[in-house]
Amino acid sequence: MALDRPDTLNSLGFAKPPSQTRVVVAMSGGVDSSVVAAGLAEEGYDVVGVTLQLYDHGAALAKKGACCAGRDIHDARRVAETMGFPHYVLDYENTFREAVIDEFADSYLAGATPVPCIRCNERVKFKDLLQTARDLDADCMATGHYIQRKTGAHGAELHCATDAARDQSYFLFSTTQDQLDFLRFPLGHLASKAETRALAAKYGLPVADKPDSQDICFVPNGDYAAVIEKLRPGAADPGDIVDANGTVLGQHRGVIHYTIGQRRGLGIGGLADPLYVVKLDPDTRQVVVGPKDMLSTRTVPLREINWLGDVPLTSRDEWEVEVKIRSTRPPRPAVIRPLSPTEAEVTLLTPEEGVSPGQACVFYHTDGSRVLGGGWIHRG
Template sequence: MLDENKVVVAMSGGVDSSLTAALLKEQGYDVIGITMQIWPSDEAPEDNEGGCCSLSAVNDARRVAHKLDIPFYVVNFQDSFEETVINNFKNEYAQARTPNPCVVCNKEIKFEAFLRKAKELGAYYMATGHYAKIERTAERNLLKRATDPKKDQTYMLYNLTQEQLEHTLFPLANYKKTKTRKLAKEYGLKRVYNKPDSQEICFIPDDDYPRFLKEHYPDIIEPGPILDLEGNKLGEHDGLPFYTIGQRKGLGLETHKRWYVVELDADNNAVIVGDNEDVFAKELIAKDLNWIATAKLTEPKEVDAKIRYNAPAAKATIYPIEDKVKVVFKEKQRAITPGQSIVFYDGDLVVGGGLIKE
């Protein structure tokens, strides 16, 4: 029997998860803190102030738990993380797609493996420091944008299932980041209240993707031709994983014309380049869909759609096609990138989302 007064907080050593634990304890919950060890300790950075995988981050989380007088554990999720997040990262790049490992981590680790661990400890709830709202109705558990649009993280959370939403708390849903830091300081969380936000992927703390791929997966990197849209060879590329749709700089082409990457052709190991207008498109196909506001999309629906985390939402109509959707934008969008997520909104409500296939 799960205890509805018990909650396990995913503590990264940052200000958001630290304040989450403090707020829940003040609200009367029986709080347990867990830091997920997801990267081999011999490869984790020792001191990465903004990161969530470093040894200093674990120590910061432990200090906060001690300050709050709550139980604290470090739980090993290394195998699961490598099997899901790291392998997906490698496989997507190997197929000339641009992955979003944070989306995969939320789906497979933070709200799947972590929730299982929380339930093993008898907790009805798990909690994180994400900025997003959960609204529970008689029909469905809904996901909505956070109060602070600058911090809203619903784009990264579109894969949450009804079961996961039922057992998740987001205490920071209505806070702005300035308020979060102010409260953390008032709670006496001295080392974390002004800690910088993590900007990079946790397992690549220096944000150097090429270095990481060269060191760990050299077999997926193969030089090949750079072609224009007519198939004329303009030069050589260093490996498809080093390029992304819309890229202009770093192509190494000896020409006065400005070329932009418009396609990564995995079948022919070719980078296809064209003019800037060739980077824009009005339609896409999305797969691996998850619906939150509805059980299934049965008819066309007008939505606001985001094709990347920092992109503004754009007006679009989505059309169900078997297990996929066709997305038609009102205006052309720049650099629609296979492998990235697309998330559909109806106002502040997250309708659902999926992966951009083509």
């Protein structure tokens, strides 16, 4: 697990023995962060495990008996006991609701397609938890994310994980330079998740075979609309399905049940060509549909840009980069034209389908490895 470093530095990049290097590990209760904590403990680091209680499934879903959050905390604690390092649980429910869940609900109601995992990293894990790590006199904070931190000519750089199938760079674009200086990602160089599980088995961890989480943590069954209705009663008001000219084609059961690019489930029959959701208008409660070519987008307006380049974003009129509009799609060639240090217009050399406000647009160096930051798509 140790990284290749000069002899004067330990595996986390500090010029002192591991036993004198305190590292706070953000422990979710899953196999990835557990392996990070166990590996660092085995190397002799002064490890402190911290788990955030971010939500209560019972409250989020308004049902009894949901215990996933409690199970994760229990699993993290068992790992700490197995490896012999201290473990703390911090109650961040109010912070998480205000910084992540409320915005998720409001964005969804506004017809956007939010990505709450990015906001959680940005506003909770890499902000509040990172500050807690500093308060504990830690030298750094480590996480189980699959991404790499490398030292470049101008300091710490963010790079994609070795395993492209596990790469989480899309969800970490808003990591600032100051945060990157303090963070460590020990799993980013591994070739596969199988290696991680093998390490968990080697350390004798009780979570070695624990399944990966597939859903947004506070939406465990993937039913966004059900959670929105609980958080924002009355959000599922019905309305019209219309074409681009405003002609009513049918009725829908609430804008929150639809996403840009959706084709199935519209309930409109008897048409020669398939129709897709091309726009959501919460103000008029309209779902606008049209042919597939209406989904193609070439110009993407961005705001809240986090730039990780070696020189300021505005130091050039344009940047040739590669961008990801969705985490599951490969990077595509694009040009960034800065409007301010935090705003820009991105031109995609090949149009993308289904681009929606609320999604992230993440920048990559044309070599395909280094992450140059990104921004949030808005309506422009």
